[in-house]
Amino acid sequence: MITIYKTKNYEELSRKTADIISAQLILKPHSVLGLATGSSPIGTYKELVRRCSEGTIDFSKVSTVNLDEYRGISGDNDQSYRYFMNTNLFDHVNIDKTKTNVPDGMATDSDAECERYDSVVSSMNGVDIQLLGIGHDGHIGFNEPCETFPKGTHVVKLTETTIKANSRLFASVDDVPREALTMGIGTIMAAKCLVLIASGKDKAEIVKKAFFGEVTPLIPASILQFHKNAILVADEDALSECNI
Numbered sequence: 001m002i003t004i005y006k007t008k009n010y011e012e013l014s015r016k017t018a019d020i021i022s023a024q025l026i027l028k029p030h031s032v033l034g035l036a037t038g039s040s041p042i043g044t045y046k047e048l049v050r051r052c053s054e055g056t057i058d059f060s061k062v063s064t065v066n067l068d069e070y071r072g073i074s075g076d077n078d079q080s081y082r083y084f085m086n087t088n089l090f091d092h093v094n095i096d097k098t099k100t101n102v103p104d105g106m107a108t109d110s111d112a113e114c115e116r117y118d119s120v121v122s123s124m125n126g127v128d129i130q131l132l133g134i135g136h137d138g139h140i141g142f143n144e145p146c147e148t149f150p151k152g153t154h155v156v157k158l159t160e161t162t163i164k165a166n167s168r169l170f171a172s173v174d175d176v177p178r179e180a181l182t183m184g185i186g187t188i189m190a191a192k193c194l195v196l197i198a199s200g201k202d203k204a205e206i207v208k209k210a211f212f213g214e215v216t217p218l219i220p221a222s223i224l225q226f227h228k229n230a231i232l233v234a235d236e237d238a239l240s241e242c243n244i
């Protein structure tokens with residue numbers, strides 16, 4: 001069952017998503033938040049930082065798990081997702097950083113790291129809210145279109161579309177890592193609530209396919225249609241291909 005919030009623009013989308021996360025933190029201070037990277041959640045994180053600094057919300061008892069990390073770059077590299085999370089959220093709120101988790105992209109044994117990460121997630125007794133963005137090909141985390149839905153955390157080869165899309169954040173396309181570690185679809189679907197955010201006309205086509213089309217691993221985000229508590233927060237542009 002999917003609840004859809006349509007917002008006027010990105011700013012309203014960010015406030016709405018921050019409202020959902022704030023409500024969760026107020027109701028349950030020990031919440032486990034599943035977090036995402038990319039441009040989509042930046043406004044939400046800014047709003048959460050603002051609310052934390054004015055004392056409306058408190059991160060002191062919160063734990064977090066992130067969806068994914070590039071393989072082969074370390075957490076202090078400014079292109080890593082660990083660095084993104086520190087600079088966009090963790091460094092600016094009263095969270096205990098030892099309770100924040102991102103897969104280790106530098107682990108020499110990536111398969112062992114994936115197993116370790118799955119045990120971290122399962123030791124948390126469930127992720128309360130998992131935040132998600134969506135790639136132009138429908139990927140969530142780094143679960144790229146494929147034949148079957150992957151279950152647990154695993155290593156993926158990024159598609160050319162994703163490498164190209166993410167190259168805007170790198171000096172050149174050659175600098176974009178070719179592989180990543182990502183939670184699987186099974187790990188993501190185990191969260192109690194999923195919140196996917198989408199903004200902009202360039203996401204309109206994939207939003208329509210993912211939420212109003214066939215459920216298929218060729219469009220990984222379409223699996224959200226089978227979650228019992230999934231929320232889509234999207235602006236008018238991202239919903240412009242849908243009749244709602």
Ligand code: GLP
Pocket residue numbers: 036037038039040041067068132133134135136139140141142162166
């Ligand atoms: C990356 C991330 C995804 C994110 C996607 C879309 O590939 N691994 O988690 O959802 O980009 O990013 P954006 O929000 O910048 O469009």
